[in-house]
Amino acid sequence: MKILVVGAGLFGAVSARELALKGHQVDVIERRDHIAGNIYTENVHGIQVHRYGAHIFHTSNKAVWDYVNQFATFNRYTNEVVANYKGELYSLPFNMNTFYQMWGVTTPDEAQAKIAEQRAVLGGKQPANLEEQAISLVGTDIYEKLVKHYTAKQWGRDPKDLPAFIIRRLPVRFTFDNNYFNDPYQGIPIGGYTQIVEKMLDQPNIHVKLHTDFFAKRDQYLADYDKVIFTGMIDQFFDYRFGELEYRSLRFETETLAKDNYQGNAVINYTDAATPYTRIIEHKFFEFGSGEKGQTVITREYPQPWHKGVEPYYPVNNQENNHLFTKYRDYARANAQNVVFGGRLGLYRYYNMDQVIGAALELVQKPNLFEK
Ligand code: FAD
Incomplete structure (x- = not known):
């Protein structure tokens, strides 16, 4: 054929x-x-x-x-992502490290109690949108600092206007485990x-x-x-x-810098509203800092609306x-x-x-x- x-x-x-x-x-x-x-x-x-x-x-x-x-x-x-919210650093995905950084809690019981207390703002109703789903999973503090603005930048919409299912599969762990993915390979x-x-x-x-x-x-x-x-x-x-x-599109701004180490991690998310990009990638850290000495390459990722003529990414x-x-x-x-x-x-x-x-x-x- x-x-x-x-x-x-x-x-x-x-x-x-x-x-x-x-x-x-x-x-x-x-x-x-x-x-x-x-x-x-x-x-x-x-x-x-x-x-x-x-x-x-x-x-x-x-x-x-x-x-x-x-x-x-x-x-x-x-993949162990760091979130930067106005200079405060948090571990992603949400796990005991994040809960400690956010609230100073040190045990799963304390973290669960804190989330349950904050979830009360929903009054026991089923989450009807992404905002409510996030609050139900991780409480209002984490929603405000780590989910709300990042999501709004990513999708170009208020999380209240986005469906709950988008983050239903978000990993929330009550262990000290920063691995973004649950997959074995x-x-x-x-x-x-x-x-x-x-x-x-x-x-x-x-x-x-x-x-x-x-x-x-x-x-x-x-x-x-x-x-x-x-x-x-x-x-x-x-x-x-x-x-x-x-579709949702993206604009990538890539720069080569004459230094060994710019941010010390492959992926840092910017979760505040004022920073226009969602994340910075430092490519060498996907391969544990490989490459020429004194050089690094970073990429800032800016979500964009899609229209004919730009790449449809999502x-x-x-x-x-x-x-x-x-x-x-x-x-x-x-x-x-x-x-x-x-x-x-x-x-x-x-x-x-x-x-x-x-x-x-x-x-x-x-x-x-x-x-x-
Ligand atoms: P594409 O890679 O888009 O390939 C389609 C090709 O068709 C393109 O090269 C395009 O130019 C070409 N084409 C389209 N129209 C025409 C035409 N008319 N004539 C000729 N050629 C045409 N997946 C993961 O597993 N892990 C990740 O961490 C991950 N991160 C991602 C991050 C971003 C920002 C994005 C956008 C995606 C990510 N993905 C990730 C998903 C991954 O990129 C896709 O699963 C994969 O690339 C899809 O392959 P594809 O062949 O379907 O599409």
């Missing part, structure tokens, strides 16, 4: 590789000037810079972990993520073309290939016929948008049978990397989908 994969991100790369291994001829087109989509990393002074924001691989899925480990050696990086690929995608695409029957936008020759592509795997925006694919899905999965997405999905099933939509933008879903790999592996195994 002749297959076109639109997008050389992780979803495109895993599906291209697996289909090539099954003997199909696979062409991959990518509109950016590089492969790897948002997991792209580049070497600056021996430091792997995550061009599209901090990417930490974490998973509970052993099969996915084994799969990705074929393409790189992972270090034992553990976690790390950063030594030498960066780009090599993973490079190796995936390194097959004799895969051909990659950069600087190539699907929409420039859409009809020709659809005529020339037996199947198209499309990892771009599903609403754009259908010319926004039912309206635009909503789908905004509220009820209204999810409903609109199902319209596109149903329309695709009826009208675009040779096109398979995949990945973060094709399925309009906030996928982590492990979920993207899992979904692509599942797709290529679907019986009859890739047979003439």
Whole structure:
């Protein structure tokens, strides 16, 4: 079969590789000037810079972990985030260290009692929005200092107007454990993520073309290939016929500094209202301070509204948008049978990397989908 994969991100790369291994001829087109989509990393002074924001691989899925480990050696990086609220420093995710820093409490019983006392402002009712959900989980002090403004900056909305589910899975621990993720497998690929995608695409029957936008020759592509795997925006694919899905965008400001150590941690979140960015990443600390001596690279992350022409980083999965997405999905099933939509933008879903790999592996195994 002749297959076109639109997008050389992780979803495109895993599906291209697996289909090539099954003997199909696979062409991959990518509109950016590089492969790897948002997991792209580049070497600056021996430091792997995550061009599209901090990417930490974490998973509970052993099969996915084994799969990705074929393409790189992972270090034992553990994500331990620090929050800076007007110069006060707190450990994230919320755990006994945070409760001690906030209230001086030293035992889980004391921390739970403090949260219960502050939760009383809700009057026992079920949380109806993100603000109430956060107060119910961690109390009013932590909400005010660590959740409220950060969330408002991230989503461009008052937390009162955001659904509770966004933070329902937020880790809250009554142990002294700063590990951001609960997953048993976690790390950063030594030498960066780009090599993973490079190796995936390194097959004799895969051909990659950069600087190539699907929409420039859409009809020709659809005529020339037996199947198209499309990892771009599903609403754009259908010319926004039912309206635009909503996304959140980001602006990254990256600087190389002539010093060894700027902030002493890979990720520091700024949780006050006055600081316009949400976090600063110091890339060398994903690989324990590797790179040239006397150099460091930092990136400030500014959330932005999405509009046509800027990158759509996060789908905004509220009820209204999810409903609109199902319209596109149903329309695709009826009208675009040779096109398979995949990945973060094709399925309009906030996928982590492990979920993207899992979904692509599942797709290529679907019986009859890739047979003439
Ligand atoms: P993408 O990486 O977006 O790839 C899609 C590709 O398609 C892009 O390269 C795009 O240019 C191309 N494309 C789109 N339209 C067209 C077109 N018309 N023609 C040609 N090419 C096109 N996940 C984690 O597991 N851990 C993390 O710590 C983490 N942090 C993240 C931080 C940020 C800021 C963001 C935005 C995401 C993060 N993720 C993280 C999620 C991770 O980036 C995604 O799971 C993964 O990159 C999705 O892969 P994809 O192939 O679906 O999409």
